[in-house]
Amino acid sequence: MPVITKISVQQKRTDRYNIEVDGEYAFSVDEAVLIEFNLQKGREMTKAEAEKIQIRDNVRKGFNAAIHYLSIRMRSEKEVQDYLKKKEVDEASRQEILTRLHDMGYVNDSQFADAFIKTQMQTTDKGPYLIHRELKEKGINEETAFSLMEQFTEEEQMEKAARLYEKQLKKYKRDSAFLQKKKAEEYVMTKGYSASSIKKAAIKHEPDEEQEMDALMYQAEKAHRRYQSYEKGEYRQKMKMALYRKGFDLSDIDKAIEKLQEE
Template sequence: MGVITKIAIQQKRVDRYNIDIDGQYAFSADEAVLIEFNLKKGQTLTEEDIARIGLRDGVQRGVNTAINFLSMRMRSEKEVRDYLKKKEIDQEAHEEIMERLGAMGYLNDEQFADAYIKTQIQTTEKGPAVILRELKEKGIRDDTAASLMEQFTVEAQVEKAGVLFEKALKKYKKDSAFLQQKKAEQLILTKGYSAAVMKKAANALEPDEEAEQEALMHQAEKAHRRYRALEAREYRQKMKTALYRKGFDLTDIDRAINRLLEEEER
């Protein structure tokens, strides 16, 4: 038991106060806690009183910490809980902190998940599987995430996957159409789209015969420089093997080889 002899505002935190008991610093408290317990100079406090004040202050500090964290963007309940642990907020205060945040309208996992899905659809290339995995990591219930994911329609998925497909084809334009297709398909699957959506996106694109021939000649010229010194039969065999492994058609390969040899003779 002791008597409050001084209450002073902290220099760096104007919302917190230092409390002295019997002439010595005893503890600090948030302004809201100060008001709640009506703390004032001359007031007598027991050890139990100080313990209750400390618990309430821990809750208030946690609420303030969480609100600051939430001020940057929406967060899931799990993200907030993890942040409270990181900031070493007293574990006993966590449940009350979460309840107060919920009552104040700061926490709603369904609203968070809905906003998160909309943002990912509008600003990223991610497919449903990746978005669902990220929501799970953020503590969103599977049934909630699955229900809200219905807004990402198959039509929208095919459209986004088609854009990805075209980008991949351009990136690998020096490869054969076969390899371009495989690499593009792998990219789409990695981004979180289903095989069915990937196939629909691929089928919607028209094959580019001119680009295929350009890619073939690019690879054929590289192989030609490597094998041009070989005997004719070995040269053809090496050329065919190298280009076939890259996914080009054998008939087109023969044409490319003949064209290179004709140019060599000129």
């Protein structure tokens, strides 16, 4: 029967040991596995037992990898599963590892989802729909996600949506009120806010006539530089089409064109 002839500590990993059987390297094991199977020099070991030891060691390696992964930040069960798959840990070992992690309180989807929502609310501009979608991608079930998302109140959603909306209006202040509103609404929607929240945010920001005229003149001057070499009739037509496409009112466009032509 094969006999363990040498056990030595690895140079770079002092928690792992190389096992030699009948004078030749056979495999390496974690310190916990070494102790669990009482591995020592002179001990006889069958082939079946050697395979069992290596399976146990694979579980231990996967468990250690998962612990390190979780030490960086909280993770959902799906994230840990995906990580272990990437590490090529077999399915049976993954299930055993996850069971141990659950029992030790290191993996808990409800606690993870709650912390994730709070972090997103406090540190990002994301709305409820976007956060909910990300929870789903991380494997959180609908019931848990829906229940915990209630902490993101309508009032908070409204406040954040309004801030984002106002910020976008300022960003596009050189555009027409129509385009400003359109771009702001589209942006806030991509951040995961509901149509009703966006509508309420928009109500607070009625178009400013003076600002609208400033934006019109800015765009008109740009168009004028492009079309000023055209014959009068064609020039006027192209100017009106260009400015109308940008969302300005036709009567205001006529005033802007007349003003430019007077200069």
